[in-house]
Amino acid sequence: xxxxxxxxxxxxxxxxxxxxxxxxxxxxxxxxxxxxxxxxxxxxxxxxxxxxxxxxxxxxxxxxxxxxxxxxxxxxxxxxxxxxxxxxxxxxxxxxxxxxxxxxxxxxxxxxxxxxxxxxxxxxxxxxxxxxxxxxxxxxxxxxxxxxxxxxxxxxxxx
Amino acid sequence: xxxxxxxxxxxxxxxxxxxxxxxxxxxxxxxxxxxxxxxxxxxxxxxxxxxxxxxxxxxxxxxxxxxxxxxxxxxxxxxxxxxxxxxxxxxxxxxxxxxxxxxxxxxxxxxxxxxxxxxxxxxxxxxxxxxxxxxxxxxxxxxxxxxxxxxxxxxxxxxxxxxxx
Numbered sequence: 001x002x003x004x005x006x007x008x009x010x011x012x013x014x015x016x017x018x019x020x021x022x023x024x025x026x027x028x029x030x031x032x033x034x035x036x037x038x039x040x041x042x043x044x045x046x047x048x049x050x051x052x053x054x055x056x057x058x059x060x061x062x063x064x065x066x067x068x069x070x071x072x073x074x075x076x077x078x079x080x081x082x083x084x085x086x087x088x089x090x091x092x093x094x095x096x097x098x099x100x101x102x103x104x105x106x107x108x109x110x111x112x113x114x115x116x117x118x119x120x121x122x123x124x125x126x127x128x129x130x131x132x133x134x135x136x137x138x139x140x141x142x143x144x145x146x147x148x149x150x151x152x153x154x155x156x157x158x159x
Numbered sequence: 160x161x162x163x164x165x166x167x168x169x170x171x172x173x174x175x176x177x178x179x180x181x182x183x184x185x186x187x188x189x190x191x192x193x194x195x196x197x198x199x200x201x202x203x204x205x206x207x208x209x210x211x212x213x214x215x216x217x218x219x220x221x222x223x224x225x226x227x228x229x230x231x232x233x234x235x236x237x238x239x240x241x242x243x244x245x246x247x248x249x250x251x252x253x254x255x256x257x258x259x260x261x262x263x264x265x266x267x268x269x270x271x272x273x274x275x276x277x278x279x280x281x282x283x284x285x286x287x288x289x290x291x292x293x294x295x296x297x298x299x300x301x302x303x304x305x306x307x308x309x310x311x312x313x314x315x316x317x318x319x320x321x322x323x324x
Contacts, residue, residue: 002308009301057160069305078316136160141306144246148313151320 005072013066017059024055042044047103051071054099061134078148086145090138097131161238168235171228178224182217186210201288208285216279216287219272223291226265233258247313255307262300269293 028034034042042048068085072076104124111117178197185192185206193213206213224241237254269294279285 005301005304009298009305012298012301045257072305072309094289107168110188128304140160144313147246151316155316155320 003073010066010069013069015061017062018057020058020062023054024052048101050103054096054103057092057096057099061089062090063094064092078145078152080149083142083145083149086138087141090135090142093131093135093138097128097135100128100131104128162235163234164231164238164311168228169223170232171231175221175224176227178217178221182221182303186214205279208283212279213287216272216276216289219268219275220289222267223265223272226261226268230258230261230265233261245317247310247317249314252307252310252314253295254308255303259300260305260306262296262303266297266300269296 028042028045028048033045035106043052064085068082068089071082071085073080101124104121107120107124109119166245169255174197181192185196190203190206194201196202196217202213202216204218233254237251237258240248240250240254242248269291272289273291273293276287276289276291277289
């Protein structure tokens with residue numbers, strides 16, 4: 001049961017990554033401005049490049065979540081590897097939220113007067129909130145796991 | 160966090176209560192109520208088609224909201240019992256396991272409800288504008304199950320540690 005649920009969650013993490021990757025590749029092609037541009041010009045847009053670079057933090061967090069599930073599956077949950085994975089997830093979520101806020105502020109200040117940035121800003125707010133929730137959860141679990149790791153090492157030292 | 164989850168719990172209770180009241184109003188006072196059940200949820204087409212299916216759909220939605228509110232209540236209870244200096248204790252572990260079971264039930268219920276409303280749309284052409292989010296709830300249940308396992312192991316470790324002289 002435990003193995004099945006871990007494999008299921010790992011599959012979900014991979015699926016989330018694949019969907020994010022497809023969105024990153026497909027979305028710039030479906031925008032109105034892409035109609036009269038060649039492929040290089042579409043992807044070389046500074047904002048698209050920014051989004052792709054920032055998404056690295058998301059993928060790092062996702063990869064670390066995958067690794068963490070692997071540690072749990074190998075019965076190594078109370079180890080420094082798990083604590084480090086959680087730390088990376090926390091930092092990835094913080095970095096991601098900061099860059100999303102920066103993008104939202106940039107668009108709010110520099111958008112064309114004819115454009116309505118409400119939709120983009122709503123997405124920014126939702127994704128920032130999600131990142132903050134992930135960072136908070138990761139920080140709490142990091143603290144709890146660190147406590148367990150200390151306890152385990154103390155236990156192992158006791159004869 | 161404690162305060163946040165109290166707010167979430169109260170918010171979900173209000174949501175469930177408002178939907179329940181609007182549901183009774185639409186059934187016993189005026190059928191017009193079905194056109195705006197809660198925050199613009201319009202099920203008037205379904206109500207006009209069949210009262211039986213209308214009651215079934217809203218009951219499923221109410222059950223889902225009820226389970227979500229109950230899960231929020233269990234989370235509030237966790238924060239009441241949680242202690243960062245000794246996080247692993249049997250009460251918290253039991254509560255997390257309970258939440259994961261309820262989340263699994265909510266996920267299955269949401270999937271059943273989505274299948275039911277899809278059947279209504281495909282076979283009778285009745286649009287039911289409800290996002291059941293079954294997959295998300297199931298994913299949440301899976302994560303909680305893993306957290307419950309971690310806490311179970313941690314509790315065993317802490318008990319062993321406390322018994323060591």
